[in-house]
Amino acid sequence: MTSGEQQPQDPGDGLAAVVALRQLADRLEASEVERAVRDGWTWNRIAEALGVTRQAVHKKYAKRVAAGNNRGRSRDV
Amino acid sequence: MFERLDAASSTAVVQALEEARLLGAGKLEAEHVLLALSRPTTRDVGRVLAEAGLDHDGLRRALDAETERSLEAAGVTLTSVGLLERPLPATSQPRWGASAKRALEQALVIAKGHGDRRIHPAHILLGVLSAGEGTVPRALAGAGIDTAALIATAEAALPSQG
Numbered sequence: 001m002t003s004g005e006q007q008p009q010d011p012g013d014g015l016a017a018v019v020a021l022r023q024l025a026d027r028l029e030a031s032e033v034e035r036a037v038r039d040g041w042t043w044n045r046i047a048e049a050l051g052v053t054r055q056a057v058h059k060k061y062a063k064r065v066a067a068g069n070n071r072g073r074s075r076d077v
Numbered sequence: 078m079f080e081r082l083d084a085a086s087s088t089a090v091v092q093a094l095e096e097a098r099l100l101g102a103g104k105l106e107a108e109h110v111l112l113a114l115s116r117p118t119t120r121d122v123g124r125v126l127a128e129a130g131l132d133h134d135g136l137r138r139a140l141d142a143e144t145e146r147s148l149e150a151a152g153v154t155l156t157s158v159g160l161l162e163r164p165l166p167a168t169s170q171p172r173w174g175a176s177a178k179r180a181l182e183q184a185l186v187i188a189k190g191h192g193d194r195r196i197h198p199a200h201i202l203l204g205v206l207s208a209g210e211g212t213v214p215r216a217l218a219g220a221g222i223d224t225a226a227l228i229a230t231a232e233a234a235l236p237s238q239g
Contacts, residue, residue, distance in 0.1 A: 013150050016215055020147035023102075024155075027164045030101060034165065063168035 033061045034068055078185050083195040085120070089113045090181075097171040101164035104174035107205050107213045108140055110181075114202050121234045122198040129227050130220070143216035176211050180204040191237045199234040206231065 029050070036046050043062075047054040082090060092113035097105045113119065115126045115133045126132065131139065148154060181196075184204030188196045206228050208214055217224055 009150060012210060012215070013147070015210075016143070016147040016212070017151040019212060020144050021151055021153065023144070024148060024153065024158065024160070026103060027101060027160055028158055030165050031160060064165055067168055068165055 030061065030064065033057065034065050037061075037065045078181055078196075081185060081188070081194070081196045083197055085198050086184075086196050086201055089119050089198050089201060092116060092118075093177070094171055098167045101167050102171055103167065105171045105177045106174040107176035107180045107208060107211060108216065109171075110177050110201060111205050111213055112136055112140075114198055114205070119198050122202050122231070125199075125202070125227070125230050125234050129222055129230070131217075131222065135220075136216075139216045139220035139222075140212065143212060143219050146219060147215075176208065176213070179208065183207045191235055193235070193237050195236075197236050199231050199236070202231045203228060 033046055043054050043058045047057045050057060089110070090113070093110040094105055096112040097109040100109070102109065112133060114122050115131055115136045117123045117127075126136070145155070180201065181204060184196050184200040187203045187207075188194075188200040193200070205213060206224060214224070
């Protein structure tokens with residue numbers, strides 16, 4: 001792991017950071033939606049917090065969250 | 078293009094979609110195709126990759142390292158956003174992303190160039206390796222892989238060379 005010092009970046013590094021951040025945002029969204037559902041948030045409230053429609057968030061995550069619950073919360077591996 | 082895939086290539090494409098799904102990805106990208114090719118079930122090509130240090134686990138490590146490096150360039154770490162666990166698998170079929178499409182299109186061009194009627198997994202590997210930019214070339218460079226040497230070994234594994 002490198003230190004946090006500022007290094008001159010070429011455009012390839014900057015563009016790769018964009019790709020990595022998009023993927024990270026997707027992962028973070030999945031993880032946070034799942035947590036919200038677990039904490040008893042309604043799909044309406046989650047959708048409002050994310051600034052999307054209830055249909056969009058439900059369509060994307062309802063099955064995934066159910067599958068996650070069936071796995072018995074063994075996510076710490 | 079899909080009707081040109083031989084049996085092993087069809088299996089690899091199905092496996093690639095599964096690799097993407099398991100990683101929670103919404104899109105099938107070139108790295109998922111490469112992950113599928115690195116499975117031992119993709120016999121010759123799996124061996125070519127393993128000999129270069131890119132068995133399935135090795136490739137996963139190289140890809141994870143690339144993600145970490147790129148996030149770090151933006152000042153972000155997985156720990157800083159509380160994401161330590163593996164991504165949740167997606168429950169829907171990933172869509173085809175641009176890099177995976179491109180790899181398959183190139184595989185077809187390469188197969189035709191060698192006078193092969195069918196796309197063999199080695200053609201797909203060459204298609205993936207032909208990309209100049211993107212996650213795969215960056216991950217391989219970061220892992221110290223000699224891509225030119227890997228391309229030469231993959232070409233030797235082509236059916237037209239056998």
